[in-house]
Amino acid sequence: MKVFAISSAGFVLLMLLIGLADEARDKNIGPDIVIQLIPYLIPKALMFAMPATCLFSVCVVFGRMAAENELTAIAAMGLPKSVVVMPAIILAFVLSLFAVWLNDISFAWSYWGVQRVVNTSMDKIIYGVLEQEGSFRTKDFSIEVAGVNERELIQPTLTLNSSKNQGVRATAASATLEANPDRHSVLFTMYNGYVDAEGKASYRFDDYEQHEIALKSPDQVAKAFDEPGHLYLNQIGDAVKKQSEGIDQMTRDDAVVAATQWISGDMVGLTSAAWPKRTKELDDAVYRHHRLHVVPHRRWANGFSCLAFAVIGIPVAMKLKAGNFATTFGICFLPILFVYYPLFMVGLNGAKQMTLPAYGAWLGNVACLVIGGFLLIGELRK
DSSP states (O other): OHHHHHHHHHHHHHHHHHHHHHHHHHHTOOHHHHHHHHHHHHHHHHHHHHHHHHHHHHHHHHHHHHHTTHHHHHHHTTOOTHHHHHHHHHHHHHHHHHHHHHHHHIIIIIHHHHHHHHHHTHHHHHHHHHHHHSEEEOSSEEEEOSEEETTEEESOEEEEOSSTTTTEEEEEEEEEEEEETTTTEEEEEEEEEEEEETTSOEEEEEEEEEEEEESSOHHHHHHHHHOGGGSOHHHHHHHHHHHHHHHHHHHHHHHHHHHHHHHHTOHHHHTSTHHHHHHHHHHHHHHHHHHHHHHHHHHHHHHTHHHHHHHHHHHHHHHHOOSOHHHHHHHHHHHIIIIIHHHHHHHHHHHHTTSSOGGGGGHHHHHHHHHHHHHHHHHHHO
């Protein structure tokens, strides 16, 4: 436990720094916003660090015990080696349960927490990018400025490229931005400017004009909330039931429409472009139903990698009898890196793409437990 606690602190700090750097780079956020992300990224850092930390701990402890002949002394006393192995296995099992909870928190609570912080600070993010680069661009809109004076944009030009406001271009003497996280938008207030909608309508305003710029469409927001990967485990059961009912209703509706068209002789309707759309909607619903079954297996498999790694690490450390824990850890981690993770990704991707059952996410864990189990039994029998 001492080795695990000390090594966890180092691994978590490293993972946290990597996570914060990735978020800062991907979302162009400054230190003040990055600090707000720390509570939400700690569970994710722990989630990634715990399996490696568990492996490191058993390599250190059992490698040292084997090198100093403590295991030999235990055997000489007539005691089985399992008296020191089983407590470590039990602790790894308990840690795996905790890791499952961390996975649940990371994929749901942490994800939405990061999104909430970013949405609330979106105006600060845009201000920061404009101040550094003079422009901010997305596929739906772009903002160009001559300069930034605190929260005032100097000579801004706003160009809208969304389907609703295609080609709308507005220029002004100055403007301000204000985030609206509830509506996933920013309010762009322009003062003393000119609006041109590709020649369809042009006008000048002397006071001010406001444009609400959507950062995400309603469909994108709804899709994010329905994404199986961001649901809590206790929400999966109700979601599966609701999705099954929806699929049954869609199947019945399609059958009724098809039967009506056949009976009425509506050959045009049977061959219309509406049917590919209806078929795609049904396929998407079936795919989401399958994804909902995959999510619990993925999170439980992720969590129980702690137990799988411990079962591999203990017999290898006992066999090598190396006091240098780095050697033992390296010898254990390389096969895990080249065997466990590829198998885990193959199983998970196969489960997601419906080429494997939902429990395909356990492929890497089963491989490690089988190999580690044989090695452990062999060491305990010596």
